[in-house]
Amino acid sequence: MNIVILAAGQGKRMRSALPKVLHPLAGKPMLAHAIASAAAITGQHQAIVVLGHGGDAIREYLEKSAISAKTVVQKEQKGTGHAVLQAADLLVDSEPTLILYGDVPLIQTKTLERLCQLAGEGALGLLTQIMPNPSGYGRIVRNLDGGVQSIVEEKDANPEIKAITEINTGLMAVPTAQLKRWLKALEPNNAQGEYYLTDIISLAVNEGVPVHTTAPDASWETVGVNSREQLAELERTWQLELAKRLLDAGVTLMDPARIDIRGQLVCGQDVKIDVGCIFEGQVTLADGVSVGPYCVIRDAVIEAGAVIHAYTHIDQAKVGAKSVIGPYARLRPGTELANEVHIGNFVEVKNSQIASNSKANHLAYIGDATIGSKVNVGAGTITCNYDGVNKFRTVIEDEAFIGSDTQLVAPVTVGKGATLGAGTTLTKDAPAGQLTVTRVKQISLNWQRPVKKSK
Ligand code: UD1
Ligand code: CA
Numbered sequence: 194m195n196i197v198i199l200a201a202g203q204g205k206r207m208r209s210a211l212p213k214v215l216h217p218l219a220g221k222p223m224l225a226h227a228i229a230s231a232a233a234i235t236g237q238h239q240a241i242v243v244l245g246h247g248g249d250a251i252r253e254y255l256e257k258s259a260i261s262a263k264t265v266v267q268k269e270q271k272g273t274g275h276a277v278l279q280a281a282d283l284l285v286d287s288e289p290t291l292i293l294y295g296d297v298p299l300i301q302t303k304t305l306e307r308l309c310q311l312a313g314e315g316a317l318g319l320l321t322q323i324m325p326n327p328s329g330y331g332r333i334v335r336n337l338d339g340g341v342q343s344i345v346e347e348k349d350a351n352p353e354i355k356a357i358t359e360i361n362t363g364l365m366a367v368p369t370a371q372l373k374r375w376l377k378a379l380e381p382n383n384a385q386g387e388y389y390l391t392d393i394i395s396l397a398v399n400e401g402v403p404v405h406t407t408a409p410d411a412s413w414e415t416v417g418v419n420s421r422e423q424l425a426e427l428e429r430t431w432q433l434e435l436a437k438r439l440l441d442a443g444v445t446l447m448d449p450a451r452i453d454i455r456g457q458l459v460c461g462q463d464v465k466i467d468v469g470c471i472f473e474g475q476v477t478l479a480d481g482v483s484v485g486p487y488c489v490i491r492d493a494v495i496e497a498g499a500v501i502h503a504y505t506h507i508d509q510a511k512v513g514a515k516s517v518i519g520p521y522a523r524l525r526p527g528t529e530l531a532n533e534v535h536i537g538n539f540v541e542v543k544n545s546q547i548a549s550n551s552k553a554n555h556l557a558y559i560g561d562a563t564i565g566s567k568v569n570v571g572a573g574t575i576t577c578n579y580d581g582v583n584k585f586r587t588v589i590e591d592e593a594f595i596g597s598d599t600q601l602v603a604p605v606t607v608g609k610g611a612t613l614g615a616g617t618t619l620t621k622d623a624p625a626g627q628l629t630v631t632r633v634k635q636i637s638l639n640w641q642r643p644v645k646k647s648k
Pocket of ligand 1: 199200201202203243245267269270271272273274275276294295296329330331332344346360361362363388389390391417
Protein backbone atom coordinates (compact mmCIF):
# COMPACT_ATOMS: atom_id res chain seq x y z
CA MET A 194 0.00 0.00 0.00
CA ASN A 195 1.24 3.50 -0.91
CA ILE A 196 0.17 6.18 1.55
CA VAL A 197 -0.08 9.88 0.74
CA ILE A 198 -0.96 12.38 3.47
CA LEU A 199 -1.98 15.86 2.35
CA ALA A 200 -0.67 18.60 4.62
CA ALA A 201 0.12 21.57 2.40
CA GLY A 202 -2.83 23.74 3.36
CA GLN A 203 -2.27 26.90 5.38
CA GLY A 204 -4.79 26.49 8.16
CA LYS A 205 -5.44 30.23 8.22
CA ARG A 206 -8.34 29.89 10.65
CA MET A 207 -6.04 28.54 13.36
CA ARG A 208 -4.47 32.03 13.54
CA SER A 209 -1.17 30.48 14.55
CA ALA A 210 2.52 30.58 13.68
CA LEU A 211 2.51 26.80 14.09
CA PRO A 212 1.47 24.86 10.96
CA LYS A 213 -2.04 23.47 11.44
CA VAL A 214 -1.09 19.78 11.33
CA LEU A 215 1.44 20.29 14.14
CA HIS A 216 -1.24 21.44 16.58
CA PRO A 217 -1.55 18.71 19.19
CA LEU A 218 -4.55 16.55 19.84
CA ALA A 219 -4.26 14.38 22.96
CA GLY A 220 -0.69 15.61 23.36
CA LYS A 221 0.50 14.68 19.86
CA PRO A 222 0.45 16.65 16.57
CA MET A 223 -2.55 15.85 14.36
CA LEU A 224 -0.20 14.75 11.59
CA ALA A 225 1.46 12.20 13.90
CA HIS A 226 -1.96 10.65 14.61
CA ALA A 227 -2.67 10.25 10.88
CA ILE A 228 0.80 8.80 10.24
CA ALA A 229 0.44 6.35 13.15
CA SER A 230 -2.97 5.09 11.95
CA ALA A 231 -1.57 4.52 8.47
CA ALA A 232 1.61 2.91 9.79
CA ALA A 233 -0.48 0.24 11.52
CA ILE A 234 -1.92 -1.00 8.20
CA THR A 235 -0.31 -4.29 7.28
CA GLY A 236 2.14 -4.13 4.38
CA GLN A 237 2.21 -0.36 4.08
CA HIS A 238 5.08 1.65 2.63
CA GLN A 239 6.53 4.67 4.38
CA ALA A 240 3.94 7.46 4.24
CA ILE A 241 4.57 10.35 1.87
CA VAL A 242 3.58 13.68 3.39
CA VAL A 243 2.78 16.52 0.97
CA LEU A 244 4.13 19.74 2.48
CA GLY A 245 3.48 23.38 1.60
CA HIS A 246 2.77 26.02 4.22
CA GLY A 247 5.06 25.52 7.22
CA GLY A 248 6.83 22.68 5.46
CA ASP A 249 10.19 23.30 7.12
CA ALA A 250 8.70 23.16 10.61
CA ILE A 251 6.85 19.96 9.76
CA ARG A 252 9.97 18.32 8.32
CA GLU A 253 11.91 19.37 11.41
CA TYR A 254 9.24 17.87 13.67
CA LEU A 255 9.25 14.56 11.79
CA GLU A 256 13.06 14.34 12.04
CA LYS A 257 13.21 15.34 15.69
CA SER A 258 10.55 12.80 16.70
CA ALA A 259 12.12 10.07 14.53
CA ILE A 260 8.81 9.56 12.72
CA SER A 261 9.44 7.59 9.59
CA ALA A 262 7.91 9.41 6.59
CA LYS A 263 8.97 10.79 3.22
CA THR A 264 8.11 14.34 2.27
CA VAL A 265 7.41 16.12 -1.00
CA VAL A 266 6.68 19.81 -1.50
CA GLN A 267 3.67 21.35 -3.19
CA LYS A 268 4.94 24.88 -3.83
CA GLU A 269 1.56 26.38 -4.66
CA GLN A 270 -1.71 25.02 -3.31
CA LYS A 271 -3.58 24.38 -6.54
CA GLY A 272 -5.96 21.80 -5.13
CA THR A 273 -6.08 18.29 -3.70
CA GLY A 274 -5.46 16.63 -7.09
CA HIS A 275 -2.39 18.80 -7.68
CA ALA A 276 -1.21 17.92 -4.15
CA VAL A 277 -1.38 14.16 -4.75
CA LEU A 278 0.37 14.64 -8.12
CA GLN A 279 3.46 15.93 -6.27
CA ALA A 280 3.88 12.47 -4.72
CA ALA A 281 3.24 10.54 -7.95
CA ASP A 282 6.89 9.73 -8.69
CA LEU A 283 7.27 7.99 -5.33
CA LEU A 284 4.25 5.70 -5.75
CA VAL A 285 4.68 2.02 -6.55
CA ASP A 286 2.33 1.03 -9.40
CA SER A 287 1.80 -2.55 -8.25
CA GLU A 288 -0.09 -1.50 -5.10
CA PRO A 289 -3.01 0.89 -4.51
CA THR A 290 -2.54 4.36 -3.04
CA LEU A 291 -4.32 5.41 0.12
CA ILE A 292 -4.90 9.16 0.40
CA LEU A 293 -5.30 10.77 3.83
CA TYR A 294 -5.44 14.32 5.22
CA GLY A 295 -3.00 15.58 7.87
CA ASP A 296 -5.81 17.57 9.47
CA VAL A 297 -8.08 14.52 9.89
CA PRO A 298 -6.24 13.02 12.86
CA LEU A 299 -8.59 10.42 14.30
CA ILE A 300 -9.03 8.08 11.37
CA GLN A 301 -8.69 4.55 12.76
CA THR A 302 -6.63 1.74 11.27
CA LYS A 303 -9.62 -0.61 11.08
CA THR A 304 -11.54 1.79 8.86
CA LEU A 305 -8.47 2.35 6.68
CA GLU A 306 -7.94 -1.37 6.25
CA ARG A 307 -11.52 -1.78 5.09
CA LEU A 308 -11.03 1.08 2.62
CA CYS A 309 -7.82 -0.49 1.31
CA GLN A 310 -9.56 -3.82 0.78
CA LEU A 311 -12.10 -2.08 -1.49
CA ALA A 312 -9.25 -0.96 -3.72
CA GLY A 313 -8.14 -4.51 -4.40
CA GLU A 314 -8.21 -5.83 -7.96
CA GLY A 315 -8.27 -2.52 -9.72
CA ALA A 316 -11.27 -0.93 -8.01
CA LEU A 317 -11.43 2.48 -6.31
CA GLY A 318 -12.38 2.68 -2.62
CA LEU A 319 -14.08 5.80 -1.33
CA LEU A 320 -14.78 6.65 2.31
CA THR A 321 -18.16 8.36 2.46
CA GLN A 322 -20.54 9.29 5.21
CA ILE A 323 -24.16 10.32 5.65
CA MET A 324 -24.36 13.77 7.24
CA PRO A 325 -27.63 15.42 8.28
CA ASN A 326 -25.94 18.76 7.56
CA PRO A 327 -23.64 18.12 4.58
CA SER A 328 -22.90 21.79 3.92
CA GLY A 329 -19.34 22.47 2.79
CA TYR A 330 -18.52 18.92 1.71
CA GLY A 331 -18.27 17.33 -1.69
CA ARG A 332 -21.47 15.31 -2.45
CA ILE A 333 -21.54 11.73 -3.68
CA VAL A 334 -23.66 11.55 -6.83
CA ARG A 335 -25.03 8.07 -7.55
CA ASN A 336 -26.81 6.71 -10.64
CA LEU A 337 -30.22 5.02 -10.59
CA ASP A 338 -28.60 1.65 -9.80
CA GLY A 339 -26.94 3.19 -6.77
CA GLY A 340 -23.45 3.17 -8.30
CA VAL A 341 -21.17 6.14 -7.61
CA GLN A 342 -21.02 8.44 -10.59
CA SER A 343 -19.09 11.50 -9.47
CA ILE A 344 -18.27 13.85 -6.61
CA VAL A 345 -19.50 17.41 -6.86
CA GLU A 346 -18.03 20.09 -4.62
CA GLU A 347 -20.42 22.31 -2.65
CA LYS A 348 -19.29 25.36 -4.62
CA ASP A 349 -20.11 23.65 -7.93
CA ALA A 350 -23.39 22.09 -6.80
CA ASN A 351 -26.94 22.91 -7.86
CA PRO A 352 -29.73 22.79 -5.26
CA GLU A 353 -30.61 19.21 -6.22
CA ILE A 354 -27.04 18.03 -5.56
CA LYS A 355 -26.77 20.15 -2.43
CA ALA A 356 -29.70 18.14 -1.05
CA ILE A 357 -27.61 14.93 -1.14
CA THR A 358 -26.55 13.96 2.37
CA GLU A 359 -23.86 11.44 1.45
CA ILE A 360 -20.55 13.29 1.56
CA ASN A 361 -16.96 12.70 0.51
CA THR A 362 -14.74 12.41 3.59
CA GLY A 363 -11.79 13.04 1.26
CA LEU A 364 -10.12 9.72 2.10
CA MET A 365 -9.79 7.17 -0.68
CA ALA A 366 -7.79 4.22 -1.93
CA VAL A 367 -7.00 4.22 -5.65
CA PRO A 368 -5.26 1.85 -8.07
CA THR A 369 -1.93 3.58 -8.59
CA ALA A 370 -1.14 3.34 -12.32
CA GLN A 371 -4.60 4.73 -13.14
CA LEU A 372 -4.30 7.37 -10.41
CA LYS A 373 -1.14 8.77 -12.01
CA ARG A 374 -2.85 8.92 -15.39
CA TRP A 375 -6.02 10.51 -14.00
CA LEU A 376 -4.13 13.13 -12.00
CA LYS A 377 -2.35 14.28 -15.16
CA ALA A 378 -5.71 14.57 -16.94
CA LEU A 379 -7.31 16.85 -14.30
CA GLU A 380 -8.41 20.32 -15.36
CA PRO A 381 -9.23 23.26 -13.11
CA ASN A 382 -12.61 23.86 -14.73
CA ASN A 383 -14.57 24.58 -11.57
CA ALA A 384 -15.76 27.33 -9.27
CA GLN A 385 -12.47 27.38 -7.32
CA GLY A 386 -10.12 27.03 -10.32
CA GLU A 387 -8.41 24.09 -8.59
CA TYR A 388 -7.24 20.65 -9.61
CA TYR A 389 -9.79 18.55 -7.72
CA LEU A 390 -8.75 15.07 -6.64
CA THR A 391 -12.46 14.31 -6.56
CA ASP A 392 -12.65 14.60 -10.36
CA ILE A 393 -10.82 11.28 -10.70
CA ILE A 394 -14.08 9.57 -9.71
CA SER A 395 -15.87 10.39 -12.95
CA LEU A 396 -12.70 9.50 -14.89
CA ALA A 397 -12.73 6.09 -13.19
CA VAL A 398 -16.43 5.59 -13.89
CA ASN A 399 -15.90 6.47 -17.58
CA GLU A 400 -13.24 3.78 -17.82
CA GLY A 401 -15.47 1.23 -16.15
CA VAL A 402 -13.36 1.06 -13.00
CA PRO A 403 -15.66 0.04 -10.13
CA VAL A 404 -16.02 2.59 -7.30
CA HIS A 405 -16.86 0.99 -3.95
CA THR A 406 -17.73 2.94 -0.82
CA THR A 407 -17.54 2.29 2.87
CA ALA A 408 -18.25 4.43 5.95
CA PRO A 409 -16.03 4.96 8.99
CA ASP A 410 -16.90 2.91 12.10
CA ALA A 411 -17.36 6.13 14.11
CA SER A 412 -18.41 9.51 12.75
CA TRP A 413 -15.59 11.35 14.59
CA GLU A 414 -12.93 9.44 12.64
CA THR A 415 -13.27 11.69 9.61
CA VAL A 416 -13.73 15.03 11.35
CA GLY A 417 -11.30 17.57 9.90
CA VAL A 418 -9.88 20.47 11.87
CA ASN A 419 -9.88 23.99 10.48
CA SER A 420 -10.12 26.12 13.62
CA ARG A 421 -9.14 26.01 17.26
CA GLU A 422 -12.76 25.57 18.19
CA GLN A 423 -13.00 22.44 16.02
CA LEU A 424 -9.73 21.17 17.49
CA ALA A 425 -11.01 21.71 21.05
CA GLU A 426 -14.27 19.92 20.20
CA LEU A 427 -12.45 16.98 18.64
CA GLU A 428 -10.15 16.78 21.69
CA ARG A 429 -13.20 16.38 23.95
CA THR A 430 -14.74 13.80 21.61
CA TRP A 431 -11.51 11.79 21.62
CA GLN A 432 -11.01 12.06 25.37
CA LEU A 433 -14.54 10.79 25.95
CA GLU A 434 -13.82 7.90 23.59
CA LEU A 435 -10.63 7.05 25.54
CA ALA A 436 -12.60 7.29 28.79
CA LYS A 437 -15.24 4.89 27.45
CA ARG A 438 -12.52 2.42 26.51
CA LEU A 439 -11.21 2.58 30.10
CA LEU A 440 -14.72 2.05 31.50
CA ASP A 441 -15.16 -0.93 29.15
CA ALA A 442 -11.88 -2.33 30.46
CA GLY A 443 -13.19 -2.16 34.03
CA VAL A 444 -11.68 1.11 35.28
CA THR A 445 -13.76 3.32 37.61
CA LEU A 446 -13.81 6.93 36.44
CA MET A 447 -15.60 9.30 38.80
CA ASP A 448 -16.48 11.39 35.73
CA PRO A 449 -15.60 10.16 32.22
CA ALA A 450 -15.87 13.76 31.00
CA ARG A 451 -13.10 14.91 33.35
CA ILE A 452 -9.97 12.96 32.44
CA ASP A 453 -7.24 13.77 29.93
CA ILE A 454 -4.98 11.14 28.43
CA ARG A 455 -2.10 12.52 26.38
CA GLY A 456 -0.29 9.33 25.56
CA GLN A 457 -1.03 5.79 26.66
CA LEU A 458 -2.63 4.85 29.96
CA VAL A 459 -2.59 1.13 30.80
CA CYS A 460 -4.74 0.08 33.76
CA GLY A 461 -5.00 -3.15 35.71
CA GLN A 462 -8.15 -4.43 37.38
CA ASP A 463 -10.25 -2.25 39.69
CA VAL A 464 -8.31 0.94 39.17
CA LYS A 465 -10.11 4.06 40.36
CA ILE A 466 -9.45 7.54 38.97
CA ASP A 467 -11.03 10.66 40.42
CA VAL A 468 -11.80 13.81 38.43
CA GLY A 469 -9.41 16.22 36.74
CA CYS A 470 -6.40 13.93 36.32
CA ILE A 471 -3.98 14.28 33.42
CA PHE A 472 -1.94 11.32 32.19
CA GLU A 473 0.95 12.02 29.84
CA GLY A 474 3.32 9.75 27.95
CA GLN A 475 3.36 6.12 29.02
CA VAL A 476 1.60 5.51 32.34
CA THR A 477 0.80 2.18 33.96
CA LEU A 478 -1.59 1.87 36.90
CA ALA A 479 -1.53 -1.69 38.24
CA ASP A 480 -4.42 -3.55 39.91
CA GLY A 481 -6.32 -1.67 42.58
CA VAL A 482 -4.47 1.63 42.20
CA SER A 483 -6.48 4.65 43.29
CA VAL A 484 -5.70 8.12 41.94
CA GLY A 485 -7.24 11.11 43.72
CA PRO A 486 -8.50 14.28 42.05
CA TYR A 487 -6.32 16.66 40.02
CA CYS A 488 -3.18 14.59 39.76
CA VAL A 489 -0.72 14.94 36.87
CA ILE A 490 1.07 11.67 36.11
CA ARG A 491 3.61 11.36 33.34
CA ASP A 492 5.76 8.43 32.18
CA ALA A 493 5.27 6.49 35.39
CA VAL A 494 4.57 3.02 36.74
CA ILE A 495 2.32 2.79 39.80
CA GLU A 496 2.31 -0.70 41.29
CA ALA A 497 -0.66 -2.61 42.67
CA GLY A 498 -2.71 -1.14 45.48
CA ALA A 499 -0.87 2.18 45.63
CA VAL A 500 -2.93 5.23 46.59
CA ILE A 501 -2.15 8.58 45.00
CA HIS A 502 -3.93 11.37 46.84
CA ALA A 503 -5.15 14.67 45.40
CA TYR A 504 -2.96 17.20 43.60
CA THR A 505 0.06 14.96 43.27
CA HIS A 506 2.59 15.38 40.44
CA ILE A 507 4.50 12.34 39.27
CA ASP A 508 7.03 12.55 36.44
CA GLN A 509 9.26 9.68 35.24
CA ALA A 510 8.97 7.81 38.51
CA LYS A 511 8.09 4.40 39.85
CA VAL A 512 5.80 3.91 42.85
CA GLY A 513 5.87 0.54 44.62
CA ALA A 514 2.90 -1.56 45.64
CA LYS A 515 0.66 -0.26 48.44
CA SER A 516 2.58 2.99 48.70
CA VAL A 517 0.65 6.10 49.70
CA ILE A 518 1.55 9.35 47.97
CA GLY A 519 0.28 12.88 48.59
CA PRO A 520 -1.85 14.90 48.78
CA TYR A 521 0.34 17.61 47.20
CA ALA A 522 3.39 15.40 46.69
CA ARG A 523 5.89 15.74 43.85
CA LEU A 524 7.86 12.81 42.49
CA ARG A 525 10.41 13.96 39.94
CA PRO A 526 12.46 12.02 37.38
CA GLY A 527 14.50 9.14 38.69
CA THR A 528 12.37 8.51 41.76
CA GLU A 529 11.94 4.83 42.60
CA LEU A 530 9.83 3.92 45.57
CA ALA A 531 9.62 0.33 46.80
CA ASN A 532 6.54 -1.17 48.45
CA GLU A 533 4.55 0.58 51.16
CA VAL A 534 6.46 3.82 51.06
CA HIS A 535 4.61 6.89 52.35
CA ILE A 536 5.30 10.27 50.76
CA GLY A 537 3.11 12.95 52.28
CA ASN A 538 2.12 16.54 51.63
CA PHE A 539 4.66 18.99 50.23
CA VAL A 540 7.36 16.38 49.91
CA GLU A 541 9.52 16.53 46.77
CA VAL A 542 11.59 13.51 45.74
CA LYS A 543 14.08 13.56 42.87
CA ASN A 544 16.49 10.95 41.51
CA SER A 545 16.22 8.89 44.69
CA GLN A 546 15.56 5.31 45.66
CA ILE A 547 13.52 4.67 48.75
CA ALA A 548 13.24 1.09 50.05
CA SER A 549 10.10 -0.50 51.49
CA ASN A 550 8.14 0.81 54.48
CA SER A 551 9.98 4.13 54.68
CA LYS A 552 8.16 7.38 55.29
CA ALA A 553 8.57 11.07 54.54
CA ASN A 554 5.22 12.40 55.57
CA HIS A 555 5.57 16.16 55.62
CA LEU A 556 7.44 19.03 53.97
CA ALA A 557 10.75 17.60 52.79
CA TYR A 558 13.19 17.66 49.87
CA ILE A 559 14.81 14.34 49.06
CA GLY A 560 17.19 14.70 46.11
CA ASP A 561 19.93 12.31 44.93
CA ALA A 562 19.40 10.05 47.93
CA THR A 563 19.48 6.33 48.59
CA ILE A 564 17.21 5.53 51.49
CA GLY A 565 16.90 2.10 53.09
CA SER A 566 13.82 0.45 54.47
CA LYS A 567 11.83 1.47 57.57
CA VAL A 568 13.44 4.90 57.57
CA ASN A 569 11.50 7.81 59.02
CA VAL A 570 12.28 11.18 57.45
CA GLY A 571 10.95 13.94 59.72
CA ALA A 572 9.14 17.09 58.68
CA GLY A 573 11.31 19.78 57.14
CA THR A 574 14.20 17.50 56.25
CA ILE A 575 16.34 18.72 53.36
CA THR A 576 19.06 16.93 51.44
CA CYS A 577 21.57 19.64 50.52
CA ASN A 578 22.61 17.88 47.33
CA TYR A 579 23.92 20.75 45.21
CA ASP A 580 26.85 23.15 45.65
CA GLY A 581 25.85 25.23 42.65
CA VAL A 582 27.92 23.08 40.28
CA ASN A 583 27.99 19.47 41.44
CA LYS A 584 25.35 17.11 42.81
CA PHE A 585 26.16 14.77 45.70
CA ARG A 586 24.38 11.76 47.14
CA THR A 587 22.92 11.20 50.55
CA VAL A 588 22.76 7.64 51.86
CA ILE A 589 20.40 6.76 54.70
CA GLU A 590 20.58 3.15 55.83
CA ASP A 591 17.73 0.94 57.11
CA GLU A 592 15.74 1.93 60.18
CA ALA A 593 17.38 5.33 60.56
CA PHE A 594 15.29 8.11 62.12
CA ILE A 595 15.85 11.60 60.75
CA GLY A 596 14.59 14.24 63.19
CA SER A 597 12.57 17.18 61.98
CA ASP A 598 14.23 20.15 60.31
CA THR A 599 17.45 18.30 59.54
CA GLN A 600 19.83 19.31 56.76
CA LEU A 601 21.86 16.50 55.27
CA VAL A 602 24.84 18.15 53.59
CA ALA A 603 25.82 15.64 50.91
CA PRO A 604 27.86 13.62 50.35
CA VAL A 605 26.92 12.12 53.69
CA THR A 606 25.82 8.75 55.10
CA VAL A 607 23.50 8.00 57.99
CA GLY A 608 24.26 4.53 59.35
CA LYS A 609 21.76 1.76 60.05
CA GLY A 610 19.43 2.50 62.93
CA ALA A 611 21.02 5.91 63.57
CA THR A 612 18.93 8.73 65.00
CA LEU A 613 19.47 12.38 64.06
CA GLY A 614 18.21 14.92 66.58
CA ALA A 615 15.80 17.58 65.37
CA GLY A 616 17.49 20.54 63.74
CA THR A 617 20.73 18.74 62.98
CA THR A 618 22.96 20.03 60.21
CA LEU A 619 24.78 16.86 59.24
CA THR A 620 28.12 17.46 57.52
CA LYS A 621 29.89 14.24 58.56
CA ASP A 622 28.62 10.65 58.47
CA ALA A 623 26.36 9.66 61.37
CA PRO A 624 27.40 6.31 62.89
CA ALA A 625 24.96 3.41 62.98
CA GLY A 626 22.84 2.95 66.08
CA GLN A 627 23.80 6.24 67.77
CA LEU A 628 22.07 9.58 68.33
CA THR A 629 23.80 12.33 66.40
CA VAL A 630 22.80 15.92 67.01
CA THR A 631 24.20 19.34 66.18
CA ARG A 632 22.41 21.93 68.18
CA VAL A 633 23.12 25.25 69.85
CA LYS A 634 22.76 24.90 73.61
CA GLN A 635 19.42 26.11 74.93
CA ILE A 636 19.67 29.08 77.29
CA SER A 637 17.08 31.12 79.19
CA LEU A 638 17.61 34.78 80.09
CA ASN A 639 15.82 37.23 82.31
CA TRP A 640 14.29 39.58 79.75
CA GLN A 641 11.27 41.83 79.60
CA ARG A 642 9.23 41.99 76.42
CA PRO A 643 8.47 45.65 75.49
CA VAL A 644 4.92 46.61 76.44
CA LYS A 645 2.65 48.96 74.41
CA LYS A 646 1.69 52.14 76.27
CA SER A 647 -2.03 52.25 76.96
CA LYS A 648 -3.68 55.44 75.56
C1 UD1 B 1 -12.07 18.35 0.22
C2 UD1 B 1 -12.78 17.57 -0.87
C3 UD1 B 1 -14.27 17.43 -0.53
C4 UD1 B 1 -14.41 16.77 0.82
C5 UD1 B 1 -13.63 17.53 1.87
C6 UD1 B 1 -13.62 16.76 3.16
C7 UD1 B 1 -11.63 18.06 -2.97
C8 UD1 B 1 -11.66 18.88 -4.23
N1 UD1 B 1 -12.64 18.28 -2.14
O1 UD1 B 1 -12.61 19.66 0.22
O2 UD1 B 1 -14.93 16.67 -1.53
O3 UD1 B 1 -15.79 16.72 1.17
O4 UD1 B 1 -12.26 17.70 1.47
O5 UD1 B 1 -13.04 17.53 4.17
O6 UD1 B 1 -10.74 17.26 -2.80
N2 UD1 B 1 -4.51 20.35 0.49
C9 UD1 B 1 -3.21 20.36 -0.01
N3 UD1 B 1 -2.95 21.07 -1.13
C10 UD1 B 1 -3.90 21.76 -1.79
C11 UD1 B 1 -5.22 21.74 -1.28
C12 UD1 B 1 -5.50 21.02 -0.14
O7 UD1 B 1 -2.31 19.75 0.57
O8 UD1 B 1 -3.56 22.37 -2.81
C13 UD1 B 1 -4.80 19.57 1.71
C14 UD1 B 1 -5.26 20.43 2.86
O9 UD1 B 1 -4.17 20.83 3.65
C15 UD1 B 1 -6.20 19.50 3.60
C16 UD1 B 1 -6.76 18.62 2.52
O10 UD1 B 1 -5.87 18.70 1.43
O11 UD1 B 1 -5.51 18.70 4.51
C17 UD1 B 1 -8.15 19.03 2.10
O12 UD1 B 1 -8.13 20.33 1.64
P1 UD1 B 1 -9.33 21.32 1.88
O13 UD1 B 1 -9.01 22.61 1.25
O14 UD1 B 1 -9.72 21.30 3.30
O15 UD1 B 1 -10.46 20.58 1.01
P2 UD1 B 1 -11.98 20.95 0.94
O16 UD1 B 1 -12.16 22.08 0.04
O17 UD1 B 1 -12.52 21.04 2.31
CA1 CA C 1 -11.46 20.90 4.67
